[in-house]
Amino acid sequence: MATVQMRVRPEDLSQVPKGSERIPEAGIMVIFGASGDLTKRKLLPALFHLEQVGLLPKEFAIVGVARRPLGDEFAADMRAGIVEFGSVDTSDPKLNDFARRISYFPLKFDDPADYAGLKTELDRIDKERGIGGNRLFYLATAPEYFAPIIQNLGEHKMAQPRRGQVGVVIEKPFGHDLESARELNHQVNAVFQESQVFRIDHYLGKETVQNMLVFRFANGIFEPIWNRNYIDHVQITAAETLGVEGRGPFYEKAGALRDVVQNHMMELLSFVTMEPPSSFDAEAVRREKVKVWRAIPPIPILNAVRGQYGSGIVEGQKVIGYRDEERVNPESGTETYAALRLEIENWRWAGVPFFLRAGKRLKKRATEISIQFKQPPLLIFNRMANSGPCQEIQPNLITFRIQPDEGISLRFGAKVPTTPNMDVCPVIMDFDYAAAFGKSSANGYERLLLDAMLGDPTLFSHRDGVEINWALYTPILEAWAAKSPEVFPNYFAGSWGPECSDHLLERTGHKWRNDLGRKA
Ligand code: BG6
Numbered sequence: 384m385a386t387v388q389m390r391v392r393p394e395d396l397s398q399v400p401k402g403s404e405r406i407p408e409a410g411i412m413v414i415f416g417a418s419g420d421l422t423k424r425k426l427l428p429a430l431f432h433l434e435q436v437g438l439l440p441k442e443f444a445i446v447g448v449a450r451r452p453l454g455d456e457f458a459a460d461m462r463a464g465i466v467e468f469g470s471v472d473t474s475d476p477k478l479n480d481f482a483r484r485i486s487y488f489p490l491k492f493d494d495p496a497d498y499a500g501l502k503t504e505l506d507r508i509d510k511e512r513g514i515g516g517n518r519l520f521y522l523a524t525a526p527e528y529f530a531p532i533i534q535n536l537g538e539h540k541m542a543q544p545r546r547g548q549v550g551v552v553i554e555k556p557f558g559h560d561l562e563s564a565r566e567l568n569h570q571v572n573a574v575f576q577e578s579q580v581f582r583i584d585h586y587l588g589k590e591t592v593q594n595m596l597v598f599r600f601a602n603g604i605f606e607p608i609w610n611r612n613y614i615d616h617v618q619i620t621a622a623e624t625l626g627v628e629g630r631g632p633f634y635e636k637a638g639a640l641r642d643v644v645q646n647h648m649m650e651l652l653s654f655v656t657m658e659p660p661s662s663f664d665a666e667a668v669r670r671e672k673v674k675v676w677r678a679i680p681p682i683p684i685l686n687a688v689r690g691q692y693g694s695g696i697v698e699g700q701k702v703i704g705y706r707d708e709e710r711v712n713p714e715s716g717t718e719t720y721a722a723l724r725l726e727i728e729n730w731r732w733a734g735v736p737f738f739l740r741a742g743k744r745l746k747k748r749a750t751e752i753s754i755q756f757k758q759p760p761l762l763i764f765n766r767m768a769n770s771g772p773c774q775e776i777q778p779n780l781i782t783f784r785i786q787p788d789e790g791i792s793l794r795f796g797a798k799v800p801t802t803p804n805m806d807v808c809p810v811i812m813d814f815d816y817a818a819a820f821g822k823s824s825a826n827g828y829e830r831l832l833l834d835a836m837l838g839d840p841t842l843f844s845h846r847d848g849v850e851i852n853w854a855l856y857t858p859i860l861e862a863w864a865a866k867s868p869e870v871f872p873n874y875f876a877g878s879w880g881p882e883c884s885d886h887l888l889e890r891t892g893h894k895w896r897n898d899l900g901r902k903a
Pocket of ligand 1: 555
């Protein structure tokens with residue numbers, strides 16, 4: 384397809400606001416499961432970036448908690464993580480001061496005796512730094528420890544202190560099916576009030592995800608066409624080139640549907656499809672998201688397909704199949720790819736198919752949402768098209784590139800100049816985040832950590848939403864668990880997934896878009 388590029392820039396760069404973020408009050412962030420990868424790769428680099436831009440309070444401490452008997456080496460390791468994963472220069476003058484705020488407390492998550500010691504340690508740091516009782520507990524452990532940690536925080540009076548604000552951030556997966564999510568919600572709400580709970584989904588911290596709301600609700604021209612009258616179908620893809628990266632035991636229990644579809648992709652879907660909230664406050668946004676999720680009827684099992692990667696070549700490198708990955712069952716039936724078709728039964732969307740797919744070890748890393756519009760009622764030009772490269776008239780397409788190469792593009796047809804015929808060629812009008820605003824190093828966690836410290840739940844999942852999404856996916860998970868897949872592995876690493884996924888779309892005359900990424 385020949386494409387023509389048009390760049391979009393801020394109309395006037397001097398008008399780009401510098402940001403008007405609030406700085407949270409003094410506090411201690413206590414990270415449970417701090418010896419895991421997430422802390423070093425994402426959380427600490429995110430906190431340090433907040434420090435660099437002056438958004439952390441002066442009195443702020445980070446206490447890592449995990450089972451291993453670590454000491455000062457923990458702070459040194461986190462400092463190294465900030466440099467490596469946060470692309471920070473080792474000579475950054477703020478780095479040493481920041482590392483001095485980090486300490487470690489060894490604790491067995493299910494041993495009540497250790498929590499008394501933790502409380503004493505937090506009170507000591509609090510007094511030393513004049514923090515005033517504010518605490519944010521971040522649960523980054525394996526999910527089976529969420530409930531014991533919460534219960535112990537409650538029993539040791541750390542959830543409802545006499546002074547200060549306390550919150551708890553809970554990582555995904557929040558439960559592994561509807562029943563376990565309900566039970567976990569119950570355990571959490573027995574100790575913390577809902578307003579103290581921040582169920583994190585790092586997709587909501589991504590600028591491009593938030594920008595979908597701005598695109599839809601801060602611009603007058605898109606909403607009138609954002610409905611079944613103009614939109615043919617929507618595709619949401621979360622394609623990764625990575626495999627399970629040493630997380631075999633976790634992934635064996637999760638699989639693509641639980642790991643990515645039930646949470647990240649459903650959040651993306653809600654941002655594309657929800658009605659305009661009356662304001663951008665947590666309650667108004669949550670209400671609209673829940674409304675649209677509730678309008679999704681049960682997904683027939685025939686409309687969901689699964690896949691597992693075998694060996695293959697990804698980005699020029701030979702890679703092993705899923706069943707040969709470390710600590711994975713050699714006969715594993717876990718899906719590393721899931722695709723499905725769903726509908727939304729409301730006035731805006733009735734009859735519009737939504738296709739979602741997520742997979743590991745695919746051809747290209749790209750998370751994208753594409754909105755394909757209907758063709759004009761009469762195609763007068765393609766009748767006269769010649770046989771050149773541009774003869775096909777393609778429907779209009781709006782694409783949100785969530786990552787990488789963040790941006791938005793609009794495809795439309797243009798007349799090819801100088802030919803005698805009315806040849807129509809698809810051209811792309813492209814807005815590129817980095818070109819317009821400069822490259823951002825934010826990883827999604829910065830925004831969310833800041834919001835949690837400020838007590839703003841707008842970009843976090845609420846208990847209703849979590850349960851509605853589990854209710855939608857639990858029947859599929861149960862059906863898949865009851866029947867082993869016939870042929871696994873069923874796609875090569877480095878391909879676009881299993882054939883059954885293409886057939887899923889062919890049934891309605893559609894086709895996956897595999898030309899993802901920026902067309903420069
Ligand atoms: C995580 C999943 O939640 O999201 C991972 O557990 C997945 O398996 C990751 O790789 C994808 O996140 P991102 O931000 O790289 O798209």
